[in-house]
Amino acid sequence: MRFTAEQRHDDGVLERSFTLGDIPGILWTLASTPAPLLLLGHPGGLPAMYPRLSGRARQAAAAGFASATIELPGSGDRPRSATADQARADLRGALAAGEPVTDDIVDRLVLPLVDAAVPEWQAALDALLPLPEIDGPVGYAGGVISIGVRLAVVEPRVSAALLFAGSFVPRAIFDEARQVTIPLLVLLQWDDEGNDRQMALDLFDALGSTEKTLHANLGGHTGVPAFEGDDGNRFFARHLK
């Protein structure tokens, strides 16, 4: 991991850009360290996601958490994937034609992404956890819920997860969901145009954890109320501190 830029914010949060091999990432740490780490998931495209991720990281910092994120495979400035581009085109075509999105399209869209991304998040943990600013258990917070589910199953360093329901989920991930045992908070936007509400409820039902909570709010995909940031911080405070 190589730090490439840094800035200190007014609230004392140190924000550092880094590269891990060819993967760009961002780390936010506290002046008063060490702190438990939150991995901030997102749908891909760090430059476009930066305002939201930075806001979430600063809110998490105020609650005593360090945060980090990395770019997803095939997104932002990383090399694009021809198979993912094809699957995305098929998805757009099905939606535009009013046709059902088949399991085949969802599998081709999501499963290679999960397969590629999860080892990268694990490599990020390898690089981040030795830093003196970071200590304690790790939480995963954010989107591409399939990545969060896989990480929760395969990565024992992740102790709690806040999952954002808002993308297509392959059937295979439902099977993995039953193996999840860590505490979960699942966020669902009730009127998310691009999201299948019943599928999100079915996924919540399938998750194997004995402590799981669903927070559903009115509004579309990007309309998560500000108070859910506080709720998320309190969820992680219960499980990471």
Added chain:
Amino acid sequence: MRFTAEQRHDDGVLERSFTLGDIPGILWTLASTPAPLLLLGHPGGLPAMYPRLSGRARQAAAAGFASATIELPGSGDRPRSATADQARADLRGALAAGEPVTDDIVDRLVLPLVDAAVPEWQAALDALLPLPEIDGPVGYAGGVISIGVRLAVVEPRVSAALLFAGSFVPRAIFDEARQVTIPLLVLLQWDDEGNDRQMALDLFDALGSTEKTLHANLGGHTGVPAFEGDDGNRFFARHLK
């Protein structure tokens, strides 16, 4: 309203039993007054519900709220209703026989209760709000969700409601739900044996408020996690303070 007994708790909360006509009730107020009032709903039977209601009231007091509750018509020490007893017997008979609970049974069980209870909660407000210990907008928190829905529609002094999904809801109440406009937090126990999960989700969907949040937790009817008490207090703090 006539106070019939009082005790001061270690945390400074003053708990007073009262009667309003022939309706028994309990009021919890703070040493440092005045405070916004929460009406604590429940399924009926104050003596049996007392430990849970008292715990909820003390938790609300720690967050700066006064609380009050009254006995439901036909419950506890109040005169029983022959029609309600018949409907309850029909409900038990249907459940025991594995037969569907018909709309007719639900209507006979719930609608007369709502019709009788809501004016009593309003009369309790008339009696409680002039007290010097109470000031500010009112919240309704708790069970018999149909009573909470009706109150939210007809009683302008109720500014926010935390509704506990856990009982049968008549179709007529779904129509009233569309008229609700106050902020809502709906609690759903995901594995509540006596509750129809899909019906609870449909009711959440039907509620007309533009700010509404659903919190679903794993577990049965009485298994609401302790952290939901804090969440409820923060919900009311956002809307009543």
